[in-house]
Amino acid sequence: MYSQSELKKTDNPFVRWAKLLLKSKTGTIGFIIVVVVCFIAIFAPCLAPHNPTKPYPEMLLRPPSWNGESPFLLGTDNLGRDILSRIIYGSRISLLVGICSVFVGGAFGVTLGLLSGYYGGIIDGVIMRLGDAFLAIPRI
DSSP, X not given: OOOHXXXXXXXXXXXXXXXXXXXXXXXXXXHHHHHHHHHHHHTHHHHOSSOXXXXXXXXXXXXXXXXXXXXXXXXXXXXXXXHHHHHHHHHHHHHHHHHHXXXXXXXXXXXXXXXHHHHOHHHHHHHHHHHHXXXXXXXX
């Protein structure tokens, strides 16, 4: 799509990043998904059809309703709460956990990398062995 010479001509790094992103189909699809989830999380009070914490005792465990029989599109849970509204509001918590984990992990990684690079020697060896030990543990 874009040659290396065309990408090097652009002075703006954002334009270069956007061109590379649009060149990749999976990158573009992933970017669109992230933007949609962020939009849903930001506008959750406007998009959610019902209060996610309000129980409807007369509507316990209703199945999904696509034909308009029930006001709950994805049904209700065992307490009668709207599942769609709970998913929409849950996107806020998921984004918050993801962003916080990236920042905490980045802070630890940068700190340990700076200590390892500055002091070297035994401290570098200990930090590297700790990193190897964490990499040896299977991911859950």
